[in-house]
Amino acid sequence: MTNLASAHDTIRAVQWRGDHLRLLDQRLLPAEEKWLDCRDYVAVIHAIKDLAVRGAPAIGIAAAWGVVLAAQQAASMEQALAELRAARPTAVNLMWALDRMKARIAAGADTAQLEREAQVIQDEDLAANHQMGELGAALIAPGSGVMTHCNAGALATSGYGTALGVIRAGVAAGHINQVFAGETRPWQQGARLTMWELVRDGIPAQLIADSAASHLMKSGAVKWVIVGADRIAANGDTANKIGTYQLAIAARHHGVKFMVVAPSSTVDMATASGDDIDIELRDAAELLSVAGRRTVVEGAQAWNPVFDVTPASLIDAIVTERGVIEQPTLERMRAVFAA
Numbered sequence: 001m002t003n004l005a006s007a008h009d010t011i012r013a014v015q016w017r018g019d020h021l022r023l024l025d026q027r028l029l030p031a032e033e034k035w036l037d038c039r040d041y042v043a044v045i046h047a048i049k050d051l052a053v054r055g056a057p058a059i060g061i062a063a064a065w066g067v068v069l070a071a072q073q074a075a076s077m078e079q080a081l082a083e084l085r086a087a088r089p090t091a092v093n094l095m096w097a098l099d100r101m102k103a104r105i106a107a108g109a110d111t112a113q114l115e116r117e118a119q120v121i122q123d124e125d126l127a128a129n130h131q132m133g134e135l136g137a138a139l140i141a142p143g144s145g146v147m148t149h150c151n152a153g154a155l156a157t158s159g160y161g162t163a164l165g166v167i168r169a170g171v172a173a174g175h176i177n178q179v180f181a182g183e184t185r186p187w188q189q190g191a192r193l194t195m196w197e198l199v200r201d202g203i204p205a206q207l208i209a210d211s212a213a214s215h216l217m218k219s220g221a222v223k224w225v226i227v228g229a230d231r232i233a234a235n236g237d238t239a240n241k242i243g244t245y246q247l248a249i250a251a252r253h254h255g256v257k258f259m260v261v262a263p264s265s266t267v268d269m270a271t272a273s274g275d276d277i278d279i280e281l282r283d284a285a286e287l288l289s290v291a292g293r294r295t296v297v298e299g300a301q302a303w304n305p306v307f308d309v310t311p312a313s314l315i316d317a318i319v320t321e322r323g324v325i326e327q328p329t330l331e332r333m334r335a336v337f338a339a
């Protein structure tokens, strides 16, 4: 267990090794810390599709390294870019990272230059997380309790985290004295991943059932709900893990503030509103079983959207590395992210 002083030395779940990409397999945490070595871009696609690597920024970073692997393999770059882009539909960081790599290829970049670009993308994300941590923590009154949903931590990024970056910075600054993490069914990113990160950092945290969130807010124990994002539309509507929308509704009802923390690579000014965001539907089997054990009668059906959209009107602050957008609107988003 690390102490708080070293909390910034968080896990690096995406590691470039010169001729392969090393990924901490998030399907196995917390039971097993097992690494996956991707030696070609197709392996990276499978890792993204199967959630071995997940989290909007981490997906973009892994895809950028997938492009480098494609170049090293002398694969068709057009085909590699297209197949990587199709790995998952909602997190715009995937498309943003691939567009950056595509632009370098169009400019004639060789493999070494593509490798440098992927490293810049990864390094920029880590710097952004630390900047957002400070900006978000400053919004939180000392001695506050907060809750978070899913995993927007070091595992979902280059390290440190977005929502968990604010929580790490807030705890270190004495602004946050209690963290509640929602389990986040069905894939349990909160129970399996966020709790693993917070316990490793020695941060006081309690797991709650997703269904306990409104009851917790009613108790007055939390002042902020702090979440990550997968795609923020031009008007501030935000796609994030399924269950985020109902947390925002409950937060507004109980006078709890709602914070979205995401780097500018998650902002999509080309998408007008949340109505236009493609919400990923995953295999019903993920809902019909827990830890690989079926929990629902054979023959039962399930509907498994894994993201939802929180309207900007329910968001009190969007924290990015470029600054904080309070009470987000199209005009306020444009002031920071010129269309």
Ligand SMILES: CSC[C@H]1O[C@H](OP(=O)(O)O)[C@H](O)[C@@H]1O
Pocket (backbone or CB within 6 Å): 054, 055, 056, 057, 149, 150, 151, 152, 153, 156, 157, 162, 163, 189, 227, 228, 229, 230, 240, 241, 242, 306
């Ligand atoms: C810091 S972005 C994390 C974001 O990604 C998660 O989705 P998934 O685990 O399916 O990749 C979730 O929406 C988190 O908020």
